[in-house]
Amino acid sequence: MINLTTTDKLQVVTGTGGASIDTMTTFLTSNSGTLSSTSTFDPATTLVNAITTATTTDLCAAPGAGIRNVKKIVIRNKHASVTETIKVVLDRSATDTELFAATLLAGEELVCNEGVWFHYDANGGVYGASLLAASDTVEGKVRYATQAEMEAASSAVLAVVPSRVKNHPGVVKAWVRATVSAGAPTMAHQFGVTSVTDAALGIMTVTFSTAFSAVNYAIFVSAERASTAYTVANIRNTNVRNASPGTGSCQAECWDQVATTSNAADPLTWYVATLGDQ
Amino acid sequence: MNSAHVALTFADGTCGVMHLVREEPIDSAFIEDNIRRSAFDADKVPVRRWAPVSPADVPADRTFRNALRYDGKAFSHCPIHSKEIALAKVRVHREPRFAALDAKRMAAGRTGDKALAARLDAEADALANLTEPVKACTTVEELKKTLQTLGVE
Secondary structure, three states: OEEEOOOEEEEEEEOOOOOOEEEEEEEEEEOOOOOOOOOOEEEEEEEEEEEOOOOEEEEEOOOOOOOEEEEEEEEEEOOOOOOEEEEEEEEEOOEEEEEEEEEEOOOOEEEEEOOEEEEEOOOOOEOOOOOOEOOOOOOOEOOEOOHHHHHHOOOOOOEOOHHHHHHOOOOOOEEEEEEOHHHOOEEEEEEOEEEEEEEEOOEEEEEEOOOOOOOOOEEEEEEEOOOOOOOOOOOOEEEEOOOOOOOOEEEEEEEOOOOOOOOEOOOOEEEEEEEOOO | OEEEEEEEEOOOOOEEEEEEEEOOOOOHHHHHHHHHHOOOOHHHOOOOEEEEEOHHHOOOOOOOHHHEEEOOOOEEEOHHHHHHHHHHHHHHHHHHHHHHHHHHHHHHHHHOOHHHHHHHHHHHHHHHOOHHHHHHOOOHHHHHHHHHHHOOO
């Protein structure tokens, strides 16, 4: 409830100018100097203003006598693009007391109903209480990390969405589990890999969905053997093929331990995983 | 997830088989982009041509995998390349056996056991001649059978 005495008036201070501010104030004025159950009032009165400059404007003047009870105040920025800073003050004998302040974006409005203030956005939604930033110990608002922020890997307050997990430098960018069962290479499971190629006996090319930014990424190659026997023909050694890593693909190679020169050989299953910046 | 197999004909005449996957339909542009971005040995690039194939059409036997060719219609094995592979397998197979025979032969020489030395020489000759039946083969099937007969993996 806002009650004005004969030395009080309600004003709005527009701090920026250039916007288009409409105001409306509705109030009752009592016929006596006190309010009681027997008080009588003049009919409700409404004052309106249209403000376009940085200035101070009366929302409700002081009553000549008695008490003026402000029922409703509306301050709306109807400009299409300009933001205005708004301050509502109680001017008591030329001394201002600030009651409420807000920044009204284009299309926003401030409403006071029986002394309770609401700040509406351009879509009619009411602004809520300002949340604290979330942290390890505080519940609050969070923002999703961008790709660059994921790659920086330094924030302890940003949130991670599933599609950006792969952008963290410590996360595998692409992996594949492939076989050459019955002669045809087949990706049984994969992430971030668009193709595998059986390029020759014991040589598998892996092509990534997203190219790495440089060839300084890490590759891990492993293989499942086709037998549990530890004979030289059943041993499977794996490597990254010399000079094969490119930004878009790499090659894995596999060989047995027959004789001193070894033979290129297929594993039962290929496993390749990569880490680095894409 | 869409999936496709493609036969690649490399610059050296050998072939590769590529398996591609993606959520969207697999079209020519996607296949060519994958080929362009894929790492292959220097003698295999550029890829001369590609064609979609069924995995069932790819020979399952990997004995002569590197001799595999694709003519745009079917896979086959190059007989010359297959024979080179078979000969290489025989040489790898006999290498440790030669080494073992050499050691025995030197021991026989030290002890003066001429009978043993002669038998070991005969074994070495037989080992040296292991490539002869391979050289005589005219088909890939013959090569495979000969390797089996010789106990070559």
